[in-house]
Amino acid sequence: MKKVLLTVLLGATGFGLYAQKLDKAKDLLGKKKLNDAKTEIDGVVAAEKTASNSDAWYTRAKIYAEISKDSSLKGSVPDAREQVLASLKKYTELEDAREKDPAKRYMAATLDGNAALIDVYSGYSKDGASFYNASNYNDALTNFKKTLETFDILYAKKIVPMALDTTTTLYAGISAEKANKPEEAAVYYGKIAEAKAKSDGFVEIYKWLADHYRQKGDVATSQKFSALGKEVYPQDPFWTGFDLEMLSEKGTKADLFKKYEDVIKENPDNHIFLFNYAVELYKEGYNEDVTKRPANSKELINKAAEMMKRTLEKKPDYANANMVMGQILYNQGVDVNTENKAIRPQGGTKLTPDQLKKKEELRLEVVKKFDEATPYFQKVVDLLDKQAKLKMDEKEILKNALDLMITVNEEKTAQLESKRNAAELAKKAAEVKQYEADIKKLQDQTTAFTEKFNNVDRKH
Incomplete structure (x- = not known):
């Protein structure tokens, strides 16, 4: 019994010792003795008994935040801001595990006005902008990533109401794109599109994503972003043409023809859709070698002729349509x-009257x-x-x-x-x-x- 009591007392003494070291680190921080404060707090969080103390980790974040802003010290601790972010992540992780009531979490940070968190967000954001303006897109991307990591903590703690830092996400995407990292750019642009964000120029983000995944051969994801773009920017004519072009390149003919039918129903007076549909039908149904034509060749060709006639009803002076119909x-x-010509005499005999009749009918x-x-x-x-000047394709048609x-x-x-x-x-x-x-x-x-x-x- 005495042995157990002694062990408990020794443990309490050890914990009290590290509590004193934590208080000392706070005191040194208050006196701006940042190097000494750093030494003390690193010892506290490294110790097994206090490594799970959320207050220690928040204090560490504050100390490193001050170092990152001190021009005489930050050179000797180049990763100071990274340490702030790491400490804040650990702090929130421990608070989440310690307190089940969300209202009682993060009290130390709340009482402190979340200064460390806001400082690190602001610092990364400013550095990202500086690198971006200097055309150093790799370092800009790195800092914008850290900015977004910090923003995620701000949102998790309900310090900011919105789930997406749209501006930083945009610049992270642009930086990645300019740094020739399209896959990373797609991640950040994708977050903007999935949030259905709308602002000046944002339509290009949806178009970029749709085209990016089309080039990768990912039809489903391309269609997803095309659909989002059409939902957010329904008046832009890009979407319909893009979807048709992509299905023509990457999709099945059945999907392409169904899309044309839907598009023509939505745009019954658009002669271009009718014309392109006719061309696609004819390309699928016709081959100079009859043996290579599909089983439904006649149906496809007849449908192509029907669509081309409808095209000419809408636009009789459309040279291309007249050419293809002809x-x-x-x-x-x-x-x-x-x-x-396939009806020929066999074995030196003459054509029969029925064969002659058939040839005349065919002629x-x-x-x-x-x-x-x-x-x-x-x-x-x-x-x-009659035109004085023709384009190359018009000359070819003529x-x-x-x-x-x-x-x-x-x-x-x-x-x-x-x-x-x-x-x-x-x-x-x-x-x-x-x-x-x-x-x-x-x-x-x-x-x-x-x-x-x-x-x-x-x-x-």
């Missing part, structure tokens, strides 16, 4: 012509498709050829339109020549005369188109 019809004619269908395509190509020529009109006329001429030859053999003079007139007309047109084709670059 190409769709022209390529359908080429497909039919390919089918026609007429080719001509029909080419005739349908021609007005669209002609519209391109009418729109662009030349393609003329080239296809030449090809169409040459094909129709070949068809008529075949018919004329057949009529001559049958001695049908009236038909021969009409065929020759039609051939002459097509040849004259072809010559005119060829001259225009050759003059595009010189004229424009």
Whole structure:
């Protein structure tokens, strides 16, 4: 029994000794004997018996805070501010464990006006700004990070009401971006976006995030920030175009087409969305090699033609749309012509009457498709050829339109020549005369188109 009592008394004596050292450290702090105060307090927090004393850790934060502001001392203790922050973190951790009632926590800091905490926040913030203004973005980022760490403690202690230090977070993101650390920039910008912060220029943060994750191939996260941007800045036209472009690059065709359907419902008068949707449908449905087309190729191509016609209803003078509509019809004619050429005599025998009938039907269908395509190509020529100056892509469109009109006329001429030859053999003079007139007309047109084709670059 005596032995146990003696041990308790020895423990009490030891604790009392360190309590005296804590009081001494406080006294030295009050007398501005900061080096001595630092020695005393470091001994207190290093001792096992007082390492869990929250008051000791707060006192240590105050001492190091004073050292960080003393021009004659801070050079010898370069990590003084870091020690303040570390001590404050330990202080809050111990207070949280010691007192279950939040109202009774952090009394020492509260009575002190949270001076140490505010000092360290202000110090890191000022240094961050100084490094930023000097274009030292790595050190700026380091200090802004520490500023935010301190802010988290301020918020946890309910000293500040807001959960996000928007300005510091913004500059941390900018510093990271300028320091070529995009992943860190994304973390800080992401906090701003997730808080749905809105201010002058903040729309660019949402755009940056959406594009950053698109480039990484993270479609879901990109869409998340695009959706947040659209929610906060609904009038900005960027979002719809961005989502469509991203799905075109990274998403599935099913998702892309569904998005187009939704966008067109929301923007029924926007001819660009209709045009781009038609192009995407056609790209998916058409391949020069028929064997490489998808099973639903016809449905896709027909839907593309429908969307392109709707585009032209909204904007009849849209050269691109006229060109693509003409190409769709022209390529359908080429497909039919390919089918026609595949019907050939086998083994030296002649074509059967049914085969001859089928070839004539297909020939007429080719001509029909080419005739349908021609007005669209002609519209391109009418729109662009009269302009004094064309952009490079407009020159290309005009030349393609003329080239296809030449090809169409040459094909129709070949068809008529075949018919004329057949009529001559049958001695049908009236038909021969009409065929020759039609051939002459097509040849004259072809010559005119060829001259225009050759003059595009010189004229424009």
